[in-house]
Amino acid sequence: MNLRLIQFASPREIRVARAAGQYVWDVSGKRYLDFYTGYGVAFLGHRHPKVMQALKEQLDRYVTIPPSFETDVKDECLNQLAKILPQHLERVYFMNSGSEACEAALKIARKTTGRKKVLAFVNSFHGRTMAALSATWNPKYREGFEPFPLEVVFSPFNDPSAVDDKLNEDFAAVILEPVQGEGGIVPATDDFLKAVEKRCREVGAVFIVDEVQSGFGRTGFIWAHQKSGVKPDIMTAAKAIGGGYPASILAATEQVASKLKETDHGSTYGGNPLAFAAVKAAVEVLIEEGVPQQASEKGAVLGELLAEVVEQNRGVFRQLRRAGLMIGLEMRTQPQPFIRMLQNNGLIAFKAGLTVLRLLPPYLITEEDIRTAAETISRTCVEFLAQKPKPSESQG
Numbered sequence: 001m002n003l004r005l006i007q008f009a010s011p012r013e014i015r016v017a018r019a020a021g022q023y024v025w026d027v028s029g030k031r032y033l034d035f036y037t038g039y040g041v042a043f044l045g046h047r048h049p050k051v052m053q054a055l056k057e058q059l060d061r062y063v064t065i066p067p068s069f070e071t072d073v074k075d076e077c078l079n080q081l082a083k084i085l086p087q088h089l090e091r092v093y094f095m096n097s098g099s100e101a102c103e104a105a106l107k108i109a110r111k112t113t114g115r116k117k118v119l120a121f122v123n124s125f126h127g128r129t130m131a132a133l134s135a136t137w138n139p140k141y142r143e144g145f146e147p148f149p150l151e152v153v154f155s156p157f158n159d160p161s162a163v164d165d166k167l168n169e170d171f172a173a174v175i176l177e178p179v180q181g182e183g184g185i186v187p188a189t190d191d192f193l194k195a196v197e198k199r200c201r202e203v204g205a206v207f208i209v210d211e212v213q214s215g216f217g218r219t220g221f222i223w224a225h226q227k228s229g230v231k232p233d234i235m236t237a238a239k240a241i242g243g244g245y246p247a248s249i250l251a252a253t254e255q256v257a258s259k260l261k262e263t264d265h266g267s268t269y270g271g272n273p274l275a276f277a278a279v280k281a282a283v284e285v286l287i288e289e290g291v292p293q294q295a296s297e298k299g300a301v302l303g304e305l306l307a308e309v310v311e312q313n314r315g316v317f318r319q320l321r322r323a324g325l326m327i328g329l330e331m332r333t334q335p336q337p338f339i340r341m342l343q344n345n346g347l348i349a350f351k352a353g354l355t356v357l358r359l360l361p362p363y364l365i366t367e368e369d370i371r372t373a374a375e376t377i378s379r380t381c382v383e384f385l386a387q388k389p390k391p392s393e394s395q396g
């Protein structure tokens with residue numbers, strides 16, 4: 001038998017030898033600047049030494065002890081997380097992926113309100129498991145999977161009055177990303193987040209903020225929604241929080257968590273000792289190295305250079321959108337061929353939505369990396385335009 005993977009993503013055609021910090025090397029020794037970081041997971045850089053050290057030490061103690069046991073690594077992880085979680089979210093549960101965390105958040109909203117409807121937004125992404133998928137907008141991801149376990153109504157993003165119109169006492173929850181990631185890097189406005197929060201309070205719906213991609217310092221705030229001062233009832237996080245190790249969390253208010261009982265949820269691997277060790281170390285790095293501040297400053301510098309690139313290449317790009325180091329360049333075409341050219345030129349990026357070139361660089365990029373990235377994108381534009389016939393005026 002020739003066993004092969006089920007390919008849900010097109011092959012990258014790089015044979016990886018090694019990764020460290022912001023770089024990936026292939027087996028021929030070619031070095032790539034990684035602004036993909038495995039969907040944004042390696043935001044602290046590949047193999048951050050503090051995270052690796054914590055994992056190695058934990059491997060020598062115990063690996064398979066569920067969180068119902070008392071362990072130092074659990075206590076230390078909770079102590080660290082307590083320093084960075086929104087202070088009104090005093091209860092936390094550990095899982096393994098972003099989808100699982102969103103799935104659990106929706107289950108909890110359903111259970112604690114006794115309601116079945118959920119309000120989500122156009123271009124949202126909350127994962128691929130059935131409840132998370134029911135709140136994910138992209139028709140291509142949803143096609144063929146109906147009926148969904150939740151009745152989800154999609155409302156336009158950044159439109160407060162649409163939320164006022166749609167949300168009523170039938171709704172268990174509203175779920176949103178404070179910066180839409182997969183949907184094309186679209187930051188929520190402060191007014192929108194505040195209006196959603198207010199309407200949730202009026203109708204008694206659970207306000208769920210999905211920080212799986214936007215959280216952990218990437219946007220310049222520890223959690224992106226904190227920019228607007230809103231207080232969600234539940235927050236989910238994953239991707240960057242384990243410093244490269246797979247882990248996710250759901251954080252909830254005491255008011256929500258107190259309504260749950262033992263049989264309501266569970267996870268075999270959630271809160272395993274390696275995840276606790278990795279999250280603990282990752283939070284220490286975030287605090288000690290001022291990661292949100294660095295993301296804010298480096299994002300501003302990179303953003304300025306990219307704005308120039310967009311300005312000089314109006315035939316390739318329409319718009320730059322950015323929150324810290326969460327960056328989207330809206331293209332005039334499907335981004336895949338451009339992404340492949342970038343990769344050949346030494347910069348690994350990926351797409352978002354149908355037409356967005358997405359960059360999720362790690363916080364530790366240097367000024368030189370920032371210049372290299374902007375130059376590589378600029379140079380690739382020239383190459384791209386030389387190969388492609390110019391898009392006609394009617395396209396944009």
Ligand SMILES: *Cc1c(COP(=O)(O)O)cnc(C)c1O
Pocket residue numbers: 039096097098099100102125126127128177181182210211212213214238239
């Ligand atoms: C990636 C992502 C998810 C799903 O996370 P997985 O770990 O792939 O299950 C959910 N929500 C958002 C906002 C994401 O970016």
